Amino acid sequence: MTGFPSDLKHHRSFKKCSELWFEDGSIILEADNGTLFRVYGGHLTRCSSVLNEMLAEAEQSHDLFEGIPLVPMDDSAADLRCFLKALFDLKFYTKRGPEMELEDIISVLRLSTKYNTEVLRTQTLSILSTVFPSRLDVFVTTNEHKWRSRLTPRKLFTLANLAKEADATALLPSILYLCCRRDLVKILDGVETPSGSRAVLDGEIMRRIIIGRRALESLARTWTYSYLYDHNVPFEHQCEDSSRCRQFIHTKAKSIDSYPDVFLDPLAPPSLYQNFDGRVCRSCLRWMEGVVKVSLEHVWTCLPVVFGFPEWGSLVRVSE
Numbered sequence: 533m534t535g536f537p538s539d540l541k542h543h544r545s546f547k548k549c550s551e552l553w554f555e556d557g558s559i560i561l562e563a564d565n566g567t568l569f570r571v572y573g574g575h576l577t578r579c580s581s582v583l584n585e586m587l588a589e590a591e592q593s594h595d596l597f598e599g600i601p602l603v604p605m606d607d608s609a610a611d612l613r614c615f616l617k618a619l620f621d622l623k624f625y626t627k628r629g630p631e632m633e634l635e636d637i638i639s640v641l642r643l644s645t646k647y648n649t650e651v652l653r654t655q656t657l658s659i660l661s662t663v664f665p666s667r668l669d670v671f672v673t674t675n676e677h678k679w680r681s682r683l684t685p686r687k688l689f690t691l692a693n694l695a696k697e698a699d700a701t702a703l704l705p706s707i708l709y710l711c712c713r714r715d716l717v718k719i720l721d722g723v724e725t726p727s728g729s730r731a732v733l734d735g736e737i738m739r740r741i742i743i744g745r746r747a748l749e750s751l752a753r754t755w756t757y758s759y760l761y762d763h764n765v766p767f768e769h770q771c772e773d774s775s776r777c778r779q780f781i782h783t784k785a786k787s788i789d790s791y792p793d794v795f796l797d798p799l800a801p802p803s804l805y806q807n808f809d810g811r812v813c814r815s816c817l818r819w820m821e822g823v824v825k826v827s828l829e830h831v832w833t834c835l836p837v838v839f840g841f842p843e844w845g846s847l848v849r850v851s852e
């Protein structure tokens with residue numbers, strides 16, 4: 533460093549990001565791969581105390597690009613692009629829908645936490661809470677949500693780690709529940725990413741998942757699937773054909789137990805209509821439906837505690 537402004541235009545290979553290149557922008561941020569974003573420094577410093585300090589330091593460093601102060605960042609171009617889009621494009625979140633990818637929102641969460649842009653972070657957490665909600669009815673109605681249905685283990689594990697890192701605890705019970713549904717080997721060993729590295733769960737998160745997974749299977753047996761396993765429970769309802777119904781229930785329980793490696797999911801019981809209708813009497817079918825309905829509510833209520841968190845009410849209060 534000479535102490536004189538040095539224009540780096542000819543020194544390194546840069547690539548301008550055209551959608552975030554404002555000709556009257558006052559500062560240029562450089563991602564870790566040389567992608568450049570020319571934006572308004574005043575807006576950044578107002579949104580973030582962390583960036584305020586970084587930009588003040590950058591002014592002393594004399595690094596310039598085309599005469600504009602340049603700030604090298606250690607963030608990826610993908611993260612920075614989404615973060616800056618969310619800060620400078622008012623339509624970024626209002627346009628959300630099929631075209632928005634979960635990775636984009638994860639990027640915004642990552643950097644809005646890192647740079648302490650509180651308003652943007654709160655807005656991002658609120659959007660994520662519609663995908664990973666605290667209420668069962670919301671979870672069920674958004675079951676086919678595009679973001680959730682497209683979640684690969686890699687994205688899910690990244691999100692679980694990030695939610696912990698970002699202190700977004702209210703999102704974690706439903707995220708960890710979705711992790712539990714994944715193959716145990718993947719939970720333990722992680723999964724390969726397109727770049728050849730591995731997406732591995734954070735140690736504490738993995739511990740919560742392993743312990744929670746066992747607790748959920750126990751809840752499946754004692755609640756959601758209790759009509760299959762608790763053979764001593766008298767048929768208090770008016771069973772129309774006790775020996776046939778009991779025989780079918782016994783066979784069904786044995787068939788589930790013949791797949792010990794499959795996670796017994798207390799929140800995704802088999803469809804009673806598809807699997808039981810016609811094989812047990814109507815009275816038993818209604819009884820099982822009642823058991824499942826009550827069980828889903830109970831298991832969902834237990835979900836945070838199963839993973840070692842406080843109950844839903846305090847998790848949501850803390851996140852508000």
Ligand SMILES: [Zn+2]
Pocket residue numbers: 770771772773774777812813814815816817
């Ligand atoms: Zn019956």
